[in-house]
Amino acid sequence: MKQAEHEIMSNVERLFADKKIDLFIGYEKGTLPLRTSPCFIDDRNTVRRLVWNSCCSNNLAVYLPRLMLHRKGKNSKRIGILCKGCDSRSVVELIKEKQVDRDCLYIIGISCSGIIDSSKILSELDGEGILSYDETSDSIVVELAEGERSFPKHEYLYESCCNCAYATPTVYDILIRTVQFAPKVAGPDPNITAFAHKTREERWRIFEEETSKCIRCYACRNACPNCYCKECFAEQTKPRWIGVTNDRSDLLFYHTMRIFHQAGRCVDCGACVRACPMNINLRLFTRVLVDEVKERFGYEPGVSIKEPPPLATFSLNDKQEFMTEPD
Amino acid sequence: MSNKGKKVAVLNRQDLTAFFTSLSKRFRIFGPSRIHRVDSLVEIASADAINFNYRNMKMSPKAFFFPQTQTLFSFDNESKDVNTSEPCQDRQRILFGLRPCDAQSIWLLDKVFVENTPSDPYYMKLRTSTRIVSLACTHPSPTCFCTSVNCGPDSEIGADVIFYELNGCYLIKTLTPEGEDVVAVANDIVKPPTEKELSEKEDIMRKAREKMKRVFDLECAQKTLDNFDAPRWARLYQKCLGCGVCTYLCPTCHCFDITDEVVQPRGRRVRTWDSCMYQLFTLHASGHNPRPTQKERMRQRIMHKFSYARKYYGHAFCVGCGRCITYCPVNVDIRQFMKKFMEEK
Numbered sequence: 001m002k003q004a005e006h007e008i009m010s011n012v013e014r015l016f017a018d019k020k021i022d023l024f025i026g027y028e029k030g031t032l033p034l035r036t037s038p039c040f041i042d043d044r045n046t047v048r049r050l051v052w053n054s055c056c057s058n059n060l061a062v063y064l065p066r067l068m069l070h071r072k073g074k075n076s077k078r079i080g081i082l083c084k085g086c087d088s089r090s091v092v093e094l095i096k097e098k099q100v101d102r103d104c105l106y107i108i109g110i111s112c113s114g115i116i117d118s119s120k121i122l123s124e125l126d127g128e129g130i131l132s133y134d135e136t137s138d139s140i141v142v143e144l145a146e147g148e149r150s151f152p153k154h155e156y157l158y159e160s161c162c163n164c165a166y167a168t169p170t171v172y173d174i175l176i177r178t179v180q181f182a183p184k185v186a187g188p189d190p191n192i193t194a195f196a197h198k199t200r201e202e203r204w205r206i207f208e209e210e211t212s213k214c215i216r217c218y219a220c221r222n223a224c225p226n227c228y229c230k231e232c233f234a235e236q237t238k239p240r241w242i243g244v245t246n247d248r249s250d251l252l253f254y255h256t257m258r259i260f261h262q263a264g265r266c267v268d269c270g271a272c273v274r275a276c277p278m279n280i281n282l283r284l285f286t287r288v289l290v291d292e293v294k295e296r297f298g299y300e301p302g303v304s305i306k307e308p309p310p311l312a313t314f315s316l317n318d319k320q321e322f323m324t325e326p327d
Numbered sequence: 328m329s330n331k332g333k334k335v336a337v338l339n340r341q342d343l344t345a346f347f348t349s350l351s352k353r354f355r356i357f358g359p360s361r362i363h364r365v366d367s368l369v370e371i372a373s374a375d376a377i378n379f380n381y382r383n384m385k386m387s388p389k390a391f392f393f394p395q396t397q398t399l400f401s402f403d404n405e406s407k408d409v410n411t412s413e414p415c416q417d418r419q420r421i422l423f424g425l426r427p428c429d430a431q432s433i434w435l436l437d438k439v440f441v442e443n444t445p446s447d448p449y450y451m452k453l454r455t456s457t458r459i460v461s462l463a464c465t466h467p468s469p470t471c472f473c474t475s476v477n478c479g480p481d482s483e484i485g486a487d488v489i490f491y492e493l494n495g496c497y498l499i500k501t502l503t504p505e506g507e508d509v510v511a512v513a514n515d516i517v518k519p520p521t522e523k524e525l526s527e528k529e530d531i532m533r534k535a536r537e538k539m540k541r542v543f544d545l546e547c548a549q550k551t552l553d554n555f556d557a558p559r560w561a562r563l564y565q566k567c568l569g570c571g572v573c574t575y576l577c578p579t580c581h582c583f584d585i586t587d588e589v590v591q592p593r594g595r596r597v598r599t600w601d602s603c604m605y606q607l608f609t610l611h612a613s614g615h616n617p618r619p620t621q622k623e624r625m626r627q628r629i630m631h632k633f634s635y636a637r638k639y640y641g642h643a644f645c646v647g648c649g650r651c652i653t654y655c656p657v658n659v660d661i662r663q664f665m666k667k668f669m670e671e672k
Contacts, residue, residue, distance in 0.1 A: 031658060039566065040565045062568065063566075216571070216575075217602070218571055243597075244599050246599070275570065277572050277654040279363075
């Protein structure tokens with residue numbers, strides 16, 4: 001970890017020295033235990049703020065579309081960004097959707113061993129104050145008033161990290177390799193498979209139950225790199241697609257629309273779940289779409305810049321068993 | 328804190344059940360309870376359901392007076408009927424066990440919805456039928472900073488009654504005439520406090536206050552903040568995603584939107600929470616947006632809390648509950664923000 005952190009810093013320093021970038025987006029130490037915070041470095045003297053550890057949970061690609069809007073045409077320098085596997089896949093999708101220009105980016109890729117869900121650790125400590133924390137190659141060590149406690153990393157990963165197949169970024173200018181602490185089993189997520197195999201009624205019940213917790217704060221939307229619309233359907237007034245209340249129908253409609261807009265685009269980074277203050281398991285629904293798109297179109301978002309998005313192209317081999325003849 | 332003019336009594340822990348039983352005959356009681364590992368304020372049937380060991384609830388109590396969605400009136404274009412009658416609060420409510428910060432936040436909201444002219448009838452209806460019983464904090468969370476914003480773990484502002492948890496009993500202080508009704512139901516089971524109990528309470532609260540560091544000074548903060556065009560605004564907002572977590576979980580944020588929902592021939596006018604952190608919050612019909620980027624929105628939120636509110640209402644609209652810190656998806660920490668703001672140029 002420390003080694004990777006040094007490599008990030010020295011690379012960013014060099015990029016500033018060579019005048020290749022004028023902004024770098026990475027992570028800095030958070031103000032709370034087991035948290036980091038996105039940070040924007042605009043000069044080489046503050047590069048030392050950068051950190052890299054198992055708590056770098058945010059998907060930094062979310063900042064790119066808005067930054068690009070303000071830079072168009074007037075800047076020859078690039079934006080540097082630190083990308084884990086999932087962040088890089090988001091960048092690939094943003095490039096394909098013409099929101100981000102590849103030539104404007106300098107991507108420092110970092111192979112990721114999965115991110116720790118700090119809320120799992122904190123709930124086990126039940127509000128007890130963490131004095132400090134550190135991590136070894138395979139566990140998180142927390143110092144409490146009455147001594148140390150160790151948490152094996154692989155038991156406290158975010159769900160989206162448990163079966164991740166893209167720990168290594170799919171696009172980068174330089175890659176920093178880190179040591180994987182546990183061999184990961186890439187593949188279907190058992191929780192998602194179990195959900196997908198439930199009856200339609202049961203799935204609807206779970207969807208209703210989960211979305212009923214929503215407070216319409218739009219954290220899921222704003223944390224998602226895919227949600228860059230200048231005006232979201234959820235707030236549009238002309239035409240007005242949905243109401244602005246937190247009544248059941250508005251909540252169901254908002255989430256249905258948000259989730260369907262992710263079809264063929266979602267990289268399953270889990271940013272929406274991590275951002276949600278109400279612990280809604282949003283990934284349950286988007287991940288099913290990810291699997292369906294893969295099964296139908298053989299497409300996985302964010303893997304290749306060249307491969308056209310499935311909903312923006314067609315192939316004679318596309319499955320179309322859902323097409324019905326008019327009666 | 329002086330006890331002068333305020334009635335203080337002691338209730339043994341084993342009498343709590345009896346107290347709640349008689350209380351529930353007159354009031355609907357809402358108290359902190361842990362549901363799906365989240366502490367929430369819910370209607371409770373008996374004292375056993377209350378979780379006294381909670382730090383603070385995820386959602387602030389503001390929705391009890393200022394619901395996220397509230398129908399102001401409904402109408403029918405065919406019959407030309409307008410229905411303004413809201414369902415009445417059938418029984419008096421007690422919000423039991425609010426943390427002192429949350430109780431103080433209701434006192435602040437009262438300044439907006441009750442003390443302003445005209446007052447807000449929808450808020451008033453829910454507010455006047457509710458009494459606040461707070462529970463002093465003995466174990467502040469690492470994100471708490473109430474002592475920096477003129478609040479504290481034993482702040483009595485906004486509460487009708489405050490409970491102090493002592494060893495084996497509760498010290499109950501009645502703060503308002505409305506609070507007297509609450510404590511009156513227990514008149515035969517409470518007893519006057521002993522000197523030992525009073526000093527135990529002082530001791531516990533002193534320890535709680537000591538656990539909290541003062542992170543910034545409101546007076547200094549306001550002076551620095553009033554530099555509206557300070558270049559540091561442009562640096563400190565960058566990571567903000569523009570979601571509404573901080574404002575929706577904040578106990579004092581109270582911005583709302585009013586919309587008409589119409590499916591001809593019927594419709595309703597509804598008031599919903601809104602957030603200054605949203606891009607559309609200030610978007611004009613012309614397409615012009617006076618707060619075009621997150622920088623202006625972040626500045627508005629901070630200035631409203633720590634500068635404008637102090638000018639208009641005499642108090643900062645922040646009680647230091649720390650919800651915005653705990654739940655911000657990108658760890659924007661208002662304490663650190665204020666500190667950095669005062670340090671940087």
